[in-house]
Amino acid sequence: MDKALAYTEQHFDRFVDELKDFLRIPSVSTDSRHAGDVRKTAEWLAAHLKVLGLSKVDIMETPGHPIVYAEQMVDANAPTILVYGHYDVQPPDPLELWDSDPFDPQVRDGNLYARGSCDDKGQLFMHVKAAESFFKTGGAPPLNVKYIFEGEEEIGSKNLPAFLEQQKQLLDADVAVVSDTALFGSGVPSITYGLRGLAYVEVTLQGPAIDLHSGVYGGAIENPINALARMISDLHDDDHRITVDGFYDSVIGLTPEERATFASLPFDGEEWVREVGAPHSKTEKGYTALEGTTARPTLDCNGIWSGFTGEGAKTVLPAKATAKISCRLVPGQTPQEITDKLEAHFHKHAPDTMKLTFTDLHGGHGALVPTDSTAMKAASDAMEGVYGEKPYMVRCGGSIPIVADFKRILGQDTVLMGFGLDSDAIHSPNEKFGLDRFRAGIDSIIRFMSLYAKTN
Amino acid sequence: MDKALAYTEQHFDRFVDELKDFLRIPSVSTDSRHAGDVRKTAEWLAAHLKVLGLSKVDIMETPGHPIVYAEQMVDANAPTILVYGHYDVQPPDPLELWDSDPFDPQVRDGNLYARGSCDDKGQLFMHVKAAESFFKTGGAPPLNVKYIFEGEEEIGSKNLPAFLEQQKQLLDADVAVVSDTALFGSGVPSITYGLRGLAYVEVTLQGPAIDLHSGVYGGAIENPINALARMISDLHDDDHRITVDGFYDSVIGLTPEERATFASLPFDGEEWVREVGAPHSKTEKGYTALEGTTARPTLDCNGIWSGFTGEGAKTVLPAKATAKISCRLVPGQTPQEITDKLEAHFHKHAPDTMKLTFTDLHGGHGALVPTDSTAMKAASDAMEGVYGEKPYMVRCGGSIPIVADFKRILGQDTVLMGFGLDSDAIHSPNEKFGLDRFRAGIDSIIRFMSLYAKTN
Numbered sequence: 001m002d003k004a005l006a007y008t009e010q011h012f013d014r015f016v017d018e019l020k021d022f023l024r025i026p027s028v029s030t031d032s033r034h035a036g037d038v039r040k041t042a043e044w045l046a047a048h049l050k051v052l053g054l055s056k057v058d059i060m061e062t063p064g065h066p067i068v069y070a071e072q073m074v075d076a077n078a079p080t081i082l083v084y085g086h087y088d089v090q091p092p093d094p095l096e097l098w099d100s101d102p103f104d105p106q107v108r109d110g111n112l113y114a115r116g117s118c119d120d121k122g123q124l125f126m127h128v129k130a131a132e133s134f135f136k137t138g139g140a141p142p143l144n145v146k147y148i149f150e151g152e153e154e155i156g157s158k159n160l161p162a163f164l165e166q167q168k169q170l171l172d173a174d175v176a177v178v179s180d181t182a183l184f185g186s187g188v189p190s191i192t193y194g195l196r197g198l199a200y201v202e203v204t205l206q207g208p209a210i211d212l213h214s215g216v217y218g219g220a221i222e223n224p225i226n227a228l229a230r231m232i233s234d235l236h237d238d239d240h241r242i243t244v245d246g247f248y249d250s251v252i253g254l255t256p257e258e259r260a261t262f263a264s265l266p267f268d269g270e271e272w273v274r275e276v277g278a279p280h281s282k283t284e285k286g287y288t289a290l291e292g293t294t295a296r297p298t299l300d301c302n303g304i305w306s307g308f309t310g311e312g313a314k315t316v317l318p319a320k321a322t323a324k325i326s327c328r329l330v331p332g333q334t335p336q337e338i339t340d341k342l343e344a345h346f347h348k349h350a351p352d353t354m355k356l357t358f359t360d361l362h363g364g365h366g367a368l369v370p371t372d373s374t375a376m377k378a379a380s381d382a383m384e385g386v387y388g389e390k391p392y393m394v395r396c397g398g399s400i401p402i403v404a405d406f407k408r409i410l411g412q413d414t415v416l417m418g419f420g421l422d423s424d425a426i427h428s429p430n431e432k433f434g435l436d437r438f439r440a441g442i443d444s445i446i447r448f449m450s451l452y453a454k455t456n
Numbered sequence: 457m458d459k460a461l462a463y464t465e466q467h468f469d470r471f472v473d474e475l476k477d478f479l480r481i482p483s484v485s486t487d488s489r490h491a492g493d494v495r496k497t498a499e500w501l502a503a504h505l506k507v508l509g510l511s512k513v514d515i516m517e518t519p520g521h522p523i524v525y526a527e528q529m530v531d532a533n534a535p536t537i538l539v540y541g542h543y544d545v546q547p548p549d550p551l552e553l554w555d556s557d558p559f560d561p562q563v564r565d566g567n568l569y570a571r572g573s574c575d576d577k578g579q580l581f582m583h584v585k586a587a588e589s590f591f592k593t594g595g596a597p598p599l600n601v602k603y604i605f606e607g608e609e610e611i612g613s614k615n616l617p618a619f620l621e622q623q624k625q626l627l628d629a630d631v632a633v634v635s636d637t638a639l640f641g642s643g644v645p646s647i648t649y650g651l652r653g654l655a656y657v658e659v660t661l662q663g664p665a666i667d668l669h670s671g672v673y674g675g676a677i678e679n680p681i682n683a684l685a686r687m688i689s690d691l692h693d694d695d696h697r698i699t700v701d702g703f704y705d706s707v708i709g710l711t712p713e714e715r716a717t718f719a720s721l722p723f724d725g726e727e728w729v730r731e732v733g734a735p736h737s738k739t740e741k742g743y744t745a746l747e748g749t750t751a752r753p754t755l756d757c758n759g760i761w762s763g764f765t766g767e768g769a770k771t772v773l774p775a776k777a778t779a780k781i782s783c784r785l786v787p788g789q790t791p792q793e794i795t796d797k798l799e800a801h802f803h804k805h806a807p808d809t810m811k812l813t814f815t816d817l818h819g820g821h822g823a824l825v826p827t828d829s830t831a832m833k834a835a836s837d838a839m840e841g842v843y844g845e846k847p848y849m850v851r852c853g854g855s856i857p858i859v860a861d862f863k864r865i866l867g868q869d870t871v872l873m874g875f876g877l878d879s880d881a882i883h884s885p886n887e888k889f890g891l892d893r894f895r896a897g898i899d900s901i902i903r904f905m906s907l908y909a910k911t912n
Contacts, residue, residue, distance in 0.1 A: 078806035198670060200769040209733025215652060215854030216878060218756045219748035219782050222738040225779070229688035236682065273677075277665025280809045292675035300674045301681035302772050303763035308780060312820040313656040315782060316758050323681070324764060326771060328674050333700040353736045362769040398671030400772075422672060455691075 001142075001450035004133035015129045016112065016435060018048070021116040022087075022121050029065055029088035038065045038151050041087050041331040045128075045149060046070075048284065054133050054147075060167075062159035065151030069170070071294050073144045079452055080144035081090050082173035082412060084402065085180065085244055086153035089116035090427045092169035097429035110435050117433035119426035123179040123419060124149060125443035133446055139321030140455035146173055150179050152181075156362075158404055164409040165344075170177040175375040176406045177448070181418030181443060188266055189387040192416035194295060195403055197329035199338040200302075201413055202290070204357040205231070206320035211307070212316040223307045231349060232323060235299055239285035242299045244328075244338075246343040252332035256294050262290050265392055292432030294395035297338075298328045322341050324361070328397060328426070335363025364401030371411045373446030374455040379415045382447035417444060457598075457906035458604040460589035464898050471889060471898070472502070472568065472586045476561040478543075478577050479570040484522055485544035485611050494521045494607050495617045497543050498547045501584075501605060502526075508588050510603075516623075518615035521607030525626070525778030528587070529600045536600035538629035538868060539829075540858065541580030541636065542609035542900050545572035547881045549811035551736060553885035573889035575882035579635040579875060580605060582897035588853055589902055602629055609636075612818075613858055620865040631831040632862045633896060633904070640850050640870035644722060646874035647835055650851030651859055653785035653822030657757075659802055660813040661687070662776035667763070670773040678809035679884075680777040682760045687805060688779060692757055695741035698736060698783075700801040708788035708824065710751050718746050721848055750851035753794075754784040780817070791819025815823040820857030825869045830911040842896050874901060 002204035008015070025042035028034040042059055049057045049070045057070045059276045065088060073080075092102035100106040107115035112122065129145065134141040150160055150169065164171060205224045212221060237243050254262070269289045283292035292298070306321030308314035326340050339360050350356040370376065371393050386400040396416070398434045404411045419441040425431045484490040485496035498515055505526045513526045515889065521544065548558035548571045552650045556562040568578065573874035583603065590597040590725070606616055621629060637754075640646035661680045668677060693699050712717070725745045729737045741749035748754070762777030764770035783794050799814050806812040825847050826832065839847040852872070862868045877895040881887045 005747060088881045124638045136743035138737040150895055198671075198771065200771070207734045212732065213854065213883075214754070214756045214758060214782060215654075215784055215852075217732065217749060217853070219750075219752050219853065220734075220739045220745035221734050221749075223756045225760050226688060226692065226755075229757070229760075230692075231688035232682060232685035236686075276668065276673065276677055278663045278676075278677050278809060279811060281676045282807075282809045285674045293677075298670075298674040300670045300683075300773055301685070301763065302670060302770060303765045303774070304681050304685075305761050305765040306776065307757065307759035309759045309761040311784070313780065314758060315654065315656070317756055318759070321760065322765075324769065326769070327668060328671055344752075353734060353738045353740075382886040396671075397673070397675065398669065417877060427669075442466050 001446060003137035004130070004358060004446045005443055006130065007133040007137045008439070008446065011397065012439060016438070019112070019125050020120060021126060022107045022362050023116055024103055027088045027116070029152055030090050031091060041223060042151055043163070043220065045087055047136060049128065049147070052135050057351070062163055064159045067151070067163060068147070068149040069301060070283060071145065072140050072149040074140045074142070075144065079455060080146065080173040081452065082146045082176045083127045083173055084148050084176055084178045086120045086150050086156050087105045087124060088151040088440065090119070090154050094429060099135045099430055102161055102419045102431070107435065111432040112435055113430055113432045115431055117431055118420045118424040119431065120153065120180045121439060122433040122438055126179060126419070126438060126445055129442050130445035130449065133442070134449070136194070143449055144401050152411055161405050161409065162400060163406055167327065169408060171410055173412060175373070176412045176414040178414050178416050179418050180400065181396055181416050182420035182422055183418070183426070184392050185266060186421055189383045189389065189391035191381050191383065191391050191392045192396045192418065193369045193376070193393050195367045196294070196397055196399050197333060197401070198334055198362065198364040198399045199329060200241065200324070200325060200326040200333045200362035201342055201358040202322060203228070204320055204322040205350065205354040206357070207354050208317070209317050211319050212317040214315040217317050219358065220338070221317060222351065223317055224354060227351050228321040233347065234349065240282060241284055242297065243343050245435070246341055248294050248331040248336070249336060251297060251330055254291060257455045258295070259291070261393060262288065265394065267307060293329060293397040297330050297333060299325065301325050325411060328364050328399070331366045331368035334365060339363060346415065364399045365404035366399065367403040367407065367414070370418070371414060375413070375415050375452055376453060378452035379417050379448050381443045381451050383417070384448045386443045417448065457902060459593035460586070460902045462898055463589040463593045464585065464895070464902065468895060472894070475568070475578060475581050475894070477609060478581060479561045479572055480559055482559045483544045483572070483607065483652060484547050485608055487547060488683045489857040491795050496543055498522045498524050498607055505584065505603070507822060508591050512692040515872045518566065518619055520615045523607070524605040525605070527601065528600070529598050531600065534599045535909065535911060536602065538602045538604060538627055538632045539583045540604050540632055540634045540759045541583060542576045542606050542780040544607040544610050550885060555886055563891065567859040567888040567895070568884055568891055569888045571887055573875045573887055574880040575887065578894055579897060582635060582875070582894060582901055585898050586901035586905065589898070590905070597905050602627060603911070607791045616858060617861050617865065620861055625868060626865055631829070631866045632870040633872050634856070634859065634872050636856065636868050637852055637872050638876035638880070639874070640848050641875055642720060644847065645839045646808055646834065646850045647839065647845035647847050648874065649827045649832070649849050650786060650787060650850045651823045651856050652750070652886050653789060653851055653857070654782060654818065654820045655785060655791045655798065656782040656818040657798055658778060658794060658815040658817055659684070660776055660778040660814070663808065663810050664773070664775050667775050668773040669908065670771040673773050676816055677773060678807065680810060681771055681774060683810050684777040684779060687802065688757060697740055698753065700797050702797055703753070703794070706788040706790070707786055708709070708754060710747060713895060714751070715747070717849060720744065721850065722828055730734055745906050750853040751786060753789060755781065757781050777798050784855070787822045787824035791822060795819060801899065812895035820855045821860030822855065823859040823863065823870070825872070829869060831869070831871050831880065831908055835873050835904050836912060837907050838900050839873070841903045844901045861884050873904065
């Protein structure tokens with residue numbers, strides 16, 4: 001382990017240069033004009049892994065973008081980890097808001113600016129460079145490693161579950177490791193053990209057949225915006241709890257120990273709200289902002305539209321109004337359960353003046369990983385070795401549905417050891433990744449591999 | 457009068473041909489590319505009036521499109537009427553939905569199809585042809601007539617009030633006459649004595665400074681769509697009455713006599729809702745649909761927008777949400793009063809999680825005309841002479857703010873003798889005007905002028 005760490009120390013500048021090469025290929029998975037670049041990125045990555053000397057490197061086809069698979073089996077009795085990452089990136093738009101070309105990586109103030117620098121090429125590459133540090137100093141890593149790098153995460157990983165089903169044996173491992181999350185704060189090490197799920201629907205209320213004149217019909221034909229507003233308003237009670245029947249039935253609540261940990265985290269709620277630019281926060285009664293954003297289910301409108309939205313005044317009584325509504329789910333709740341309950345709620349409460357259309361758009365499972373496993377212990381010790389303090393065990397409010405897939409299909413828990421920051425602007429202009437964190441990530445992974453190897 | 461009616465009978469086909477010429481000039485006032493056409497229309501109309509032999513015809517300039525003024529003074533002791541109409545038209549878009557060119561008038565099934573055929577060139581032209589029928593048979597009309605035809609009605613008549621102020625003496629008359637409304641139904645003669653006013657505002661709630669990720673922030677940052685929905689929802693109570701403080705304070709309520717008249721009108725509420733295509737109507741408790749749409753104040757959202765409105769799912773927690781909200785006012789209420797009360801309401805009830813922006817967009821006064829004046833009696837008798845039955849006295853739910861201006865600035869009540877139908881598709885593709893109604897309008901105006909002339 002020490003030799004590998006020293007190797008990283010010595011070759012870190014080259015690692016950064018290689019990461020820049022990796023970032024230069026615009027692997028925008030959602031844009032069909034970049035399909036060739038996505039494949040080129042997969043090929044670049046596979047070639048890079050081959051040079052390191054892994055025993056098996058494959059580009060495996062899916063109905064969409066390919067998956068890069070690699071492995072190094074050192075000892076049938078040693079533990080096996082399955083490292084997941086994604087080499088595709090979000091579109092760079094709006095281009096005019098970038099201070100430098102999103103695909104011409106630049107270092108400024110210790111940060112590497114480029115699309116994908118944090119999400120997820122940079123974090124994926126930490127694993128590649130950790131492996132190299134072992135290969136170039138002591139032969140192979142001290143445990144069996146399997147790598148699965150996909151090219152469709154930013155478009156919903158739609159071919160990944162089937163791939164996991166088909167390749168169960170190939171992907172067999174003791175634990176999955178994913179570096180695609182953020183630290184709790186700058187210089188605050190953390191490991192994520194909880195993720196929220198998602199149920200995303202669209203609701204339309206239609207009153208009259210066509211848009212009407214508000215003078216001629218206003219007063220006896222109910223307005224679909226007013227009606228939809230009432231339905232949305234009624235989705236929360238005065239305690240900001242969600243009123244959908246049975247919504248909280250399956251929630252796995254926070255334990256007293258978890259709440260104590262949440263309370264001990266270095267989180268300044270007022271400063272947090274100030275940074276967001278909102279006048280005040282608002283949380284379900286009885287819960288803190290941190291609990292509300294990571295460990296409690298929510299209901300948010302993501303979009304709404306109806307009627308005249310141009311400049312000035314048009315006296316229309318619109319025929320219909322539509323809202324996109326999504327719930328962040330917590331472990332225990334499933335997307336199907338909540339979507340069904342939302343649908344029942346809307347049908348039950350739609351006024352008789354309106355026709356209701358309810359569409360299930362999207363869903364994903366949350367996840368809760370045991371914090372007391374040997375892998376989590378190794379990860380914690382590894383990060384403590386780098387940061388000099390024990391990482392916090394935290395929950396993340398976002399969703400990484402593949403974590404639930406690893407559990408459901410492969411039976412693997414996931415160690416979520418990520419080194420991003422909320423301020424890294426992933427999915428936004430000027431995405432960045434601190435080089436100190438790129439380095440801390442490689443070191444943490446080297447330590448994790450060594451420590452976890454000893455647990456068997 | 458009989459000679460004038462006979463003249464109309466004899467020359468009606470030519471009247472229709474001349475109206476077609478008038479309709480061919482695309483006097484779209486809102487489109488600066490048509491500014492020349494608007495002026496050309498004014499010139500065509502002025503030239504037409506001059507040929508009829510009116511003693512004074514002028515094109516009078518305003519900061520916008522010109523006003524055509526004409527008069528024929530026959531006797532200082534005779535009553536004087538001020539006829540108002542507008543020669544500008546709505547844009548014809550969407551063009552692809554027209555069955556024939558909007559500016560190439562076509563007669564099909566007894567209806568004249570063209571932009572402006574009903575609103576308002578066709579109805580304005582009824583007055584011109586009624587005057588001609590007198591000029592060509594007995595010299596001048598039997599009373600003093602003044603005509604004011606504007607070219608900016610479809611863009612809010614913004615220069616008309618100042619014009620009325622400047623020309624008070626020129627426009628002095630006993631009563632104003634406007635043909636720009638609809639009959640109560642096909643073959644159901646009516647005179648409008650009440651119009652609603654309008655107060656139109658825009659409200660924005662902003663929570664965070666920028667759009668946020670709903671996973672990272674959902675649960676502790678209030679969603680502006682949810683917040684705006686609650687505010688909109690709370691604007692009505694369970695009786696569908698508006699909850700804004702003092703909203704009904706100034707309402708001049710319906711008299712028992714008016715309600716009896718409303719009840720006697722040939723109005724089938726169920727058939728009306730079926731035609732609209734809505735599942736059910738919804739009216740302020742204690743009022744019928746007809747009362748609700750014409751004689752009670754309303755609050756409708758005319759538009760709403762926020763967040764992601766594209767296809768599919770995007771997990772955004774939007775920074776802000778905006779709604780356009782307008783009230784139809786009834787006589788007694790003023791736009792300023794209601795706008796002020798709306799503003800106070802929104803400021804009072806905006807949640808502390810949001811910044812509120814309130815904008816006054818537009819307003820107009822309602823009007824209530826005494827039904828027992830000599831002019832209204834003459835109009836009623838005139839229409840009874842044409843239709844064989846007494847016209848109903850009705851209220852109209854829409855707004856014609858100039859009617860309040862005539863009262864406020866010139867001290868004139870208005871006789872609203874209109875011959876449109878709700879099905880004439882004014883402001884929509886395939887606008888039409890029934891030739892039978894064009895004829896009935898001319899005849900009614902001839903009879904009105906004769907009958908009203910005798911009242912002094």
